Amino acid sequence: MRVLGIETSCDETGVAIYDSAQNSVTHLLHSQIELHAKYGGVVPELASRDHIQKLLPLIKNLLVDNGLTPREIGGIAYTAGPGLVGALLVGSAIGRSLAWAWQVPAIGVHHMEGHLLAPMLEPFPPSFPFVALLVSGGHTQLVQVDTIGKYTMLGESIDDAAGEAFDKVAKLLGLGYPGGPAISKLAQQGNPDRFIFPRPMTQRPGLDFSFSGLKTYVLNTWKTHVQDEQTRADIAYAFEEAAIDTLMIKCRRALKQTQLKCLVIAGGVSANQRLRQHLTQLANELHVEVYYPRPEFCTDNGAMIAYAGYVRLKAGQSEALNFSVHPRWNMSLLS
């Protein structure tokens, strides 16, 4: 079965076709980063206006590029939440009505379930059960995944998400958006011994995160030092280390608590190279297996939605004609 996947929850228009017979996926992405750059953040109305212009041409190109006719598509999946309501509605309206016209089943997908399942598209996918660390622009969550749809929230951020922290720190250091890649790059020039930043909420037990204090710490450090290139790089290094180390400490705890031997990391921040280095160390040390998506499937994309949609459709689920979107949607409510 081939499933067309559509992602429009925020500032990327993503489309993909997942082919279950080959376990292969092909995708196209249009990023709105430049559109929003001059406003310092995503402008929801502009995002929706751009999605409705770009989505259908992308779908057309995807079919043409792969020499596929509509008859060869067995179902359509689109992100139904969480995300920006207007942006979600564009993908859902086009996806649901196209499925009606093609007379194939449709399914609204949870964006974070999409992220969570993205590693399944790799040649050596994880097997259930596992612990998942979802680290993206809007979420930082540790989840126990027993099987598809059986998600227990172990911990999450009580304020900023990890990706959001990268973005905010980048902004206050005068780096561009998105902040994650910019910080990472600059951190390579940083002196590891100059600053040590706190690891928030690691002294207390529990699996929740907090990143807003770390951001304030960065701001104060930046304000009280000579603002030269080296200092900027040194701060980037210390911030990245502190953020990643905090994530590692909690992953370690979650694995211990659940006794599980498999860890999955997904979402935009999982593209981070240093994070992956630390994970490899952790895996060796704890004798656990670690899985993550290929870098292009860490951030938003249509492939993860196509795959998650396929899994749900295969299980016999589908959305009726009265489609709806869920701007806020707790993943542990899925079944």
Place this chain on the structure above:
Amino acid sequence: MNLLALDTSTEVCSCALYVSGEASSQHEIAPRQHAELILPMINNLLAEASLSPKQLDGIAFGKGPGSFTGLRIACGVVQGIAFGLDRPIIPISSLATLAQLAYIEFEWPHVAAAIDARMQEVYWGCYALDENHLMQLQEREQVCKPQAAMLPFSATWAGIGSGWQTYHEILSTTVGNMPIQQEKYPLASAMLPLAIDAFEKGQIVAPENALPTYLRNNVVQV
């Protein structure tokens, strides 16, 4: 000729079907429920007419002006349907639909259609009846302060739409007193005659080129 028409530019969700001379339609006043309602409505209309989607020749939609989200729901739905069926789209102004409704229901030949645009503004368009009983735009549609609304020429005008409700006093002072119908919405049934005419004249677009006409384009608050 078989055409489907839909409009979700205001609080009302409506769709209409034209099947070789016979028209049928449905609508519901349901703010923020257009996504849930529109496809079941379309499906019902087709089922009642025993028409399969593939028998449609074109799909018309209310391109705006109106609620941004509503415009994109209609636009997304028609893009999906039209692309899926490989049919063209017929974009129709929601103000034109309102004006056509005014003619159908009240036989007014000169109509100032106004939709509340929030932020102390109104979507405004003046229409006059042509010899084929179709409303034609006079000058241009715009989003403006009600104080800036203007009639294109002197005639016996009448007003229709939610803009006349919100800004009744200001509009009456600006353009003069006239008969008005405030609680009227662009209904797909009234869009049909305009859509049929446009389709026959080849005023159609490919699915990916059917986009909303927002009129308001400064949407970033800084």
